[in-house]
Amino acid sequence: MLARYLPILDWGRSYNKQALSNDLIAAVIVTIMLIPQSLAYALLAGLPPEMGLYASIAPIILYAIFGTSRALAVGPVAVVSLMTAASIGQIAEAGTAGYIIAALTLAGLSGAILLAMGVFRLGFLANFLSHPVIAGFITASGVIIAASQLKHILGVSAGGHNLLELVESLWHHLPETNPYTLVLGVTATAFLFWVRKGLKPALRKMGMSPTLADVAAKAGPVAAVVVTTLVVWLFGLNGQGVAIVGEVPQSLPPLTMPSFDLDLIRALAVPALLISVIGFVESISVAQTLAAKKRQRIDPDQELIGLGAANIGAAFTGGFPVTGGFSRSVVNYDAGAETPAAGAYTAVGLAIAALALTPLIFFLPKATLAATIIVAVLSLVDFSILNKTWGYSKADFIAVAATILLTLAMGVEVGVSAGVLLSIALYLYKTSRPHIAEVGLMQDGSEHFRNIKRYEVLTHPAMVTLRVDGSLYFANARYLEDYILDRVVGCDGIKHVVLMFSAVNEVDMSALESLEAINHRLASMGIALHLSEVKGPVMDRLKRAHFLEELTGKVFLSQYAAMSELGPVVGKAAPNAAE
Structure with a gap:
């Protein structure tokens, strides 16, 4: 009975040196990838960069204790970070203490919702969300996320909650483009795209072993961070208007407290529910896909408990809403992770980075982090879902197209709400x-x-x-x-x-x-x-x-x-x- 709620007691009994070795190797590779990615997703959420590292430490450890997936890597992800910014941006101004408290509270509420759903075995509710509709929402969100990061690539001030507002704002501020920032941003973006597709084959042709070539390819974003940081420092580009990360606290995740103000909780309740549902659907999809490859079993209700614990942990350690990420989980799996302990070792690596490496990113240009986000989210954009649903089911096509259009035109909150309602409406239409x-x-x-x-x-x-x-x-x-x-x-x-x-x-x-x-x-x-x-x-x-x-x-x-x-x-x- 205890192992039912603490899966660590199950896989922990058979843990051996071989599993330890494989998990440590996977942890090193994932840690290298997560350092720039965590900083970037905090930037996307409108939060200080260190909160991205904090959100990737305690939540991973808690998921390793309560989660059932052997390969799922929990932390900030693009869609949830964007939903976080959209939710709390209407309550507080980015950069203020109120904004940070709202993010902590949102993580706590999301964790409580997920935990309650897990305890009452409500994981089946996610089945009511149409997968084509969710794919349409993620595609539209990826476009919005990429568009929202163009301001950092151009070095201008721009904003908006949907694609139309973002494009209009970028167009008005286009004359203010900083040429130094533009060169850094475009170069970093092009380099990261090449790293994703071309670096590993190039290294293999040069005679490098598959393992080392894979590690080098995963370390591509770190190379972009190091090079652009050095360029800004050597040439003093921050004095030429290039926006940099600046001072990042050199510390382990602090103990924080979410707000229990009823007005704030009421304002965040619906966004927290939407973030919980979307995060769970994304996470369980990745977890089940990876588990099937090794003929392992995922318990959806226990996954809710694991994700709930991770989000509550984020709320009390300076983080923001988290879930299982596709890219980091695939990297974790491909690197040979055998147990959730790999995630715990990754957390240790990120804690070391937060404690010792943060002074080195003072001159890190925000354009590089924006490039990291753009390259990551564009892999989620898949407009072929429209062609697939058109040929298979006109009802599914209408639902997917409506979700994409509403998300692009009216923002992620309207888009995800429409996606949930359309999924239910689609089910009722078909069964009626x-x-x-x-x-x-x-x-x-x-x-x-x-x-x-x-x-x-x-x-x-x-x-x-x-x-x-x-x-x-x-x-x-x-x-x-x-x-x-x-x-x-x-x-x-x-x-x-x-x-x-x-x-x-x-x-x-x-x-x-x-x-x-x-x-x-x-x-x-x-x-x-x-x-x-x-x-x-x-x-x-x-x-x-x-x-x-x-x-x-x-x-x-x-x-x-x-x-x-x-x-x-x-x-x-x-x-x-x-x-």
């Missing part, structure tokens, strides 16, 4: 119109029944068999009622209607009332209503009501038995591949 097929007996000598519009099947002119492909509940019960009545009205020869319930797993009270209405309406037309292939749990529930007593027809064990008793098959339907 269950597929109903009129079926007949196959002519191959079997007892199988198939759609009369797809196969040449045998039917009876006085009998209509409808296969209901979905559970019946309040949202779709009337649809079934209308479908049946539309089918039989005007067909005087019909004497029997058989509902084939082989795919029906649930019949709620509203659906029961609709079945009763169908029974009465058909009886008034001289048509008997029958059921076939009713599942045990559904039959048990129907027996508790008076429906079976009032049913004008019978309940058959199989559809073949229904057809055999109600009349011989004499008709034939032609195939129609269009449906």
Whole structure:
């Protein structure tokens, strides 16, 4: 029972020297990558750079204790950092103490929400979010994030909560572009793009081992940080208007306290919920993908507890909302991490960096951090989701397109809210119109029944068999009622209607009332209503009501038995591949 809530007691029992060696190597590689990335995401959230390091230390350790993924790396991520800036930017001004307190409080609220969801086993709620819709939101957010960082590349003051505001602000401030900042920013961005795709193959051609080439490629952002920092320091470019990080406190994460002011909590409650949901969906997707590669298991409810603990830890150690990141987790996995201990070792490396290396980044240009963000988030942008959904499902396409457009035009809060609502609306739309097929007996000598519009099947002119492909509940019960009545009205020869319930797993009270209405309406037309292939749990529930007593027809064990008793098959339907 204790291991259920403390997975460290599970994998910790079998921890050995080989796992230690692999985890340490992975930790070194991930630490190198996370130093500039953590600073950059703090900048994206509008917070002091050191808070990015703080948010990557205690949360990783807490997740290692409570999380179930062996490879997930927890910390600041681009989308959550942007949502953090959008949420608290409406409450306090960036750079003020109130802004920092709001960030701490947002992390605490997010942690509490995730923890509560985990304790009450509500991880299934994330299944209601359509993955195409989430992909559309992340794509639009990536575009906004990249656009928001252009001000640092250009060296101008610009702002906005959506793409339109950002573009307009950048356009007005374009004449103020600092040429030194522009050269640094463009060069760093181009270098990082090349590092991502071309450095590793180039090193391999030079004879370097795959492991060293991989480490060198992951260290690319660190090289960009070192070189641009030296350039600014040597040539005194900060005196020429190049914005730099400046003084960063040389310390371990401090003990902090989120605010318990009720007005602030009410203002942050909805953003905290949205951040929790989006962060969990992103994290669980990455965790399950990586776990599947090693045939490991992820417990979604325990993941909620792990992420909740990580965010609460961030709130009390000077951080801001965190979740499992895609890029850092993939690097962690590829580097050979075997257990969550790799994350704990990464936290130690980042703590050393926060304690000893922060004076070295005084002259680090913000343009380099902006370049790091741009290169990272553009890998998340995938407009091909529009083409995929258009070809597969027009309803999914409309939902994805609406999410992307609303996010770009109105900001991330409206976009993510729209994404959640559209996911639920999409589910309700699809389930409110269950597929109903009129079926007949196959002519191959079997007892199988198939759609009369797809196969040449045998039917009876006085009998209509409808296969209901979905559970019946309040949202779709009337649809079934209308479908049946539309089918039989005007067909005087019909004497029997058989509902084939082989795919029906649930019949709620509203659906029961609709079945009763169908029974009465058909009886008034001289048509008997029958059921076939009713599942045990559904039959048990129907027996508790008076429906079976009032049913004008019978309940058959199989559809073949229904057809055999109600009349011989004499008709034939032609195939129609269009449906």
